[in-house]
Amino acid sequence: MYDAILYETADHVARITLNRPQARNALTDQMIEELLDAFGRARDDDEVRVIVLTGAGDRAFCAGADLGGLGAAQRDGRPVADPEAIRASAPYRLFTAFPRLGKPIIARLAGHAVAGGLGLAAACDLVIAAEDVTLATPEVNVGLWPMMIMAIVNRNVPPKHAFRLYYTGERIGAAEARDIGLVTEVVPRADLDARVDELARLIASKSPLALRRGRDAFFAVEGRPLEDQVAHLLGELVELAGSADAKEGIAAYLEGRAPRFRGA
CATH class of the missing domain: 3.90.226.10 (2-enoyl-CoA Hydratase; Chain A, domain 1)
Incomplete structure (x- = not known):
């Protein structure tokens, strides 16, 4: 190609x-x-x-x-x-x-x-x-x-x-x-x-969703005032915490097994 x-x-x-x-x-x-x-x-x-x-x-x-x-x-x-x-x-x-x-x-x-x-x-x-x-x-x-x-x-x-x-x-x-x-x-x-x-x-092996949202957030806040960075990143954290991958990661940690991330 x-x-x-x-x-x-x-x-x-x-x-x-x-x-x-x-x-x-x-x-x-x-x-x-x-x-x-x-x-x-x-x-x-x-x-x-x-x-x-x-x-x-x-x-x-x-x-x-x-x-x-x-x-x-x-x-x-x-x-x-x-x-x-x-x-x-x-x-x-x-x-x-x-x-x-x-x-x-x-x-x-x-x-x-x-x-x-x-x-x-x-x-x-x-x-x-x-x-x-x-x-x-x-x-x-x-x-x-x-x-x-x-x-x-x-x-x-x-x-x-x-x-x-x-x-x-x-x-x-x-x-x-x-x-x-x-x-x-x-x-x-x-x-x-x-x-x-x-x-x-x-x-x-990590959550594809966490990798994408985290990387996007890194570039989104670059050069912005501290207050804007914290506000943006807190909002991202709240949304990420409600994801299926985050729930699976926490459950896997508590159960002592490897997480099965799906990117959602």
Whole structure:
């Protein structure tokens, strides 16, 4: 069904693979359109409870995007930002799609994550990286700046660390990326698949309804005043507490058995 990605499901997990290893899995408009379609499939499939995003091969998770299709108009023969074109562009739609996935997404980094590829990994909820991968925002080296991914990186990394990445363009190792908040866990390369599978299975065993409502609430309250956050989250808790999954979870706990969640 796809040319630039692979999509497969098993055991409540959808695995999406960027499949251009000869080009270090660099993002093209076609790949982004296919990713958006795959995200929609995973979101709408009740059998899918967790998404794993990875790149083919062990050279690169993703080397970023080309500069085409970024939402430019022409004025006096020069490209300028056009708000309507920007919102219609493939990169804009990709990076704004993550909060609406409705399901946890894990990035599996067996290769380097650079520029937009770093942003793609950082947009995921969890990032599991092999210990020998590196991450970087090298845009400044060619007279650019990581504008497209900065909003995402800034949500994960304290300012002093973010500025060092942006100003220098230097690569950092997986362990340092974990220490500054870009990566969740670092594991030996030989253990990467086992750890990603273990984590995906663990999350998939939880209530699909709680995962979706909780994740949606996380993004819904982001940046709002504390009073608004508490009011919104309390309302969500009241509704979730009345769900069949919550009742089943409590009953299973009291009976000393594993819960049988149905996502309702």
